[in-house]
Amino acid sequence: MGNITGLGSNQYQNQYLANVQLDLSIAAYTKVPLSWHDYDYTPNFNKMYYIMEGEGYLKIGSQEYSPKPGELYILPAGVLQSYGTVSENTLGKYWCHFTSKLVDLQLFDLVNPSSYVVTVKDAKEMKGHFERLIDYAHRDDLTSGLRIRSILLEIISTFIELCDHTRFNMKTSSTFDKMSAVLQYIEDNASHHMTVEELAAIAHFQPNYFIHVFKNFTGLSPIQYINKHRLEKAVHLLTFTNLSISSIADSIGLELAYFSRMFKEHSGYAPSTYRELMLNPQTK
Structure with missing residues (x-):
C-alpha cells in the first residue's frame, strides 16, 4: 500500500483532504474511435481513465504510457497532456472529468502522486464504481450529488493507496x-x-x-x-x-x-x- 509523506504537518492532512470540493462534469464508457487524439494541451479539469480493453498512447507531464487493461490513470488539471490511438484495436475505457479544489488549490497540486497510473487489484469493484458513477451522473434526485462525491472519493482514495508514494505538498499555498x-x-x-x-x-x-x-x-x-x-x-x-x-x-x-x-x-x-x-x- 502506498503512503503519504509531506512538507506539512501530518496532524492536518486528513482534515484538509476531508474538505475537498468535488464537482463531476461527465462520466461514461467509450470505445474510442481511430480519430481520438490531442497533443500538448493543458486542461483545467481532472480526468480519470480506467482501461478495459485495447491499446493507445498517453503522455501526462513528462511521463509516457501505453495503457493496459486493469490500469487506472489520473490526469490532473494544469498538467500538459497528449493522447492518441496506435492501432485499430482502440482503447475501451471508463472515464470521467471532474474538478477538485481545496481552498485555493487543485487537489493534485496538494497531493502529488509519484506516478499517474496504478494497477487495480479488484477489477470488478472498480468497474462497479464507474458504472455507479455513470448512473448517478444521469440522475437528478436528492442524493445523487452525495453518491457521486462518495464514489469519486472512493476511486481517488484507491488510487492514492495503490500508488507507491504520494507527496502531501501543503506549502504550495x-x-x-x-x-x-x-x-x-x-x-x-x-x-x-x-x-x-x-x-x-x-x-x-x-x-x-x-x-x-x-x-x-x-x-x-x-x-x-x-x-x-x-x-x-x-x-x-x-x-x-x-x-x-x-x-x-x-x-x-x-x-x-x-x-x-x-x-x-x-x-x-x-x-x-x-x-x-x-x-x-x-x-x-
Missing part, C-alpha cells in the same frame, strides 16, 4: 501556511478564550474573510472547530487520565456547568457517565 498557524495556535491555547478577531490577526485576514476561508478549510466555523477540538481533548483526558471533571473543564477553558452541558450534547452522556462507560465497557 500561502493560505495553507496561514491556516496551519491558526490551527496550531488553537491546539496550543485550548485552555484560553479565543476570539475570531484574534485568530484572523494570526492569518492577517479581515475577520469576515477569515471566517469564510476557515470554514472552507476545515468544514466548520472557528467557534465550532474550537469547541470540537476542546471536546476531543476532553474525551482523551476522561479516558486516559484520572483528572477530575472540574480539572478537565479548566484545562479546556470552559466553566464546569457549560462543559458538562456541551459534552452531553456532543456525546449523549454526562462526562462522569462517559468516563464510567469507558472504564467498564460491558455496562454500555
Whole structure:
C-alpha cells in the first residue's frame, strides 16, 4: 500500500483532504474511435481513465504510457497532456472529468502522486464504481450529488493507496501556511478564550474573510472547530487520565456547568457517565 509523506504537518492532512470540493462534469464508457487524439494541451479539469480493453498512447507531464487493461490513470488539471490511438484495436475505457479544489488549490497540486497510473487489484469493484458513477451522473434526485462525491472519493482514495508514494505538498499555498498557524495556535491555547478577531490577526485576514476561508478549510466555523477540538481533548483526558471533571473543564477553558452541558450534547452522556462507560465497557 502506498503512503503519504509531506512538507506539512501530518496532524492536518486528513482534515484538509476531508474538505475537498468535488464537482463531476461527465462520466461514461467509450470505445474510442481511430480519430481520438490531442497533443500538448493543458486542461483545467481532472480526468480519470480506467482501461478495459485495447491499446493507445498517453503522455501526462513528462511521463509516457501505453495503457493496459486493469490500469487506472489520473490526469490532473494544469498538467500538459497528449493522447492518441496506435492501432485499430482502440482503447475501451471508463472515464470521467471532474474538478477538485481545496481552498485555493487543485487537489493534485496538494497531493502529488509519484506516478499517474496504478494497477487495480479488484477489477470488478472498480468497474462497479464507474458504472455507479455513470448512473448517478444521469440522475437528478436528492442524493445523487452525495453518491457521486462518495464514489469519486472512493476511486481517488484507491488510487492514492495503490500508488507507491504520494507527496502531501501543503506549502504550495500561502493560505495553507496561514491556516496551519491558526490551527496550531488553537491546539496550543485550548485552555484560553479565543476570539475570531484574534485568530484572523494570526492569518492577517479581515475577520469576515477569515471566517469564510476557515470554514472552507476545515468544514466548520472557528467557534465550532474550537469547541470540537476542546471536546476531543476532553474525551482523551476522561479516558486516559484520572483528572477530575472540574480539572478537565479548566484545562479546556470552559466553566464546569457549560462543559458538562456541551459534552452531553456532543456525546449523549454526562462526562462522569462517559468516563464510567469507558472504564467498564460491558455496562454500555
